[in-house]
Amino acid sequence: MNWPPYWLKIRIEDEQHSFPLWLPLFIIGPLVLLLLLAIFLIILPFALLALIFTWELGWWRPVFLFFPAIFCVITQLRGFKVDVGKTNGRVHIVFI
Amino acid sequence: MGDNQKRILQMLAEGKISVEEATRLLSLVGAENGTTVNKSSVDGEPKPSPKYLYVRVEPKEGHEKDPENSRVNIRIPVGLIRAGMKLKALIPPQAADEVNRSMQEKGLKFDIRDIKDEYLEELIDALGDTEINVDTKQAGIWIHAE
Numbered sequence: 001m002n003w004p005p006y007w008l009k010i011r012i013e014d015e016q017h018s019f020p021l022w023l024p025l026f027i028i029g030p031l032v033l034l035l036l037l038a039i040f041l042i043i044l045p046f047a048l049l050a051l052i053f054t055w056e057l058g059w060w061r062p063v064f065l066f067f068p069a070i071f072c073v074i075t076q077l078r079g080f081k082v083d084v085g086k087t088n089g090r091v092h093i094v095f096i
Numbered sequence: 097m098g099d100n101q102k103r104i105l106q107m108l109a110e111g112k113i114s115v116e117e118a119t120r121l122l123s124l125v126g127a128e129n130g131t132t133v134n135k136s137s138v139d140g141e142p143k144p145s146p147k148y149l150y151v152r153v154e155p156k157e158g159h160e161k162d163p164e165n166s167r168v169n170i171r172i173p174v175g176l177i178r179a180g181m182k183l184k185a186l187i188p189p190q191a192a193d194e195v196n197r198s199m200q201e202k203g204l205k206f207d208i209r210d211i212k213d214e215y216l217e218e219l220i221d222a223l224g225d226t227e228i229n230v231d232t233k234q235a236g237i238w239i240h241a242e
Binding site for chain 1: 147148161162165166167168169170171172173175176178179180182183186
């Protein structure tokens with residue numbers, strides 16, 4: 001199994017300043033997950049009603065598959081790197 | 097063995113194409129015929145799938161300080177492409193029909209529901225042999241996977 005990335009490193013530089021930032025995704029991720037779970041439990045009755053009414057239209061598929069698909073994307077982010085630099089600045093983002 | 101495959105082997109025997117090119121052509125012909133060709137490198141060892149897709153843009157000498165030119169270096173895990181393709185399952189049937197209709201209006205007779213995981217694996221394997229180099233006056237662009 002692929003684990004989600006543990007860290008997100010962001011570095012923003014301009015001509016005079018450099019701003020590095022290390023985000024601990026192994027802490028932020030579970031917190032965001034808990035928050036989403038709480039929101040999901042609150043809207044669950046309404047979601048079930050919407051699901052019943054839209055069952056024949058096929059909208060149940062994106063509802064059921066959304067979170068697993070997003071989780072698959074997040075677990076594959078490790079190693080994703082973007083580094084864009086111009087004369088007056090640079091932005092560096094990498095998932096570790 | 098089909099005519100296309102015989103023609104490819106003949107070109108290989110005459111030295112008009114390399115072994116790698118012949119393997120690639122045979123796999124394409126095999127895909128058209130619904131058969132698969134054993135994917136192997138010249139040494140007979142199975143070729144590993146690429147792990148990352150690299151996109152690099154470098155301004156040329158003399159153009160580094162142009163405000164319009166950027167230095168770009170992107171590394172995309174190939175697994176992210178696979179996971180992204182799974183998002184197509186989120187497309188509701190009505191939206192898929194709309195997309196297909198729009199593509200057909202533009203002349204693309206293609207059904208997005210026909211994209212299967214095995215096609216994606218073949219595409220990713222082919223990415224390992226793909227290298228795109230674009231040379232302009234201001235910058236060089238390289239796209240490759242390894």
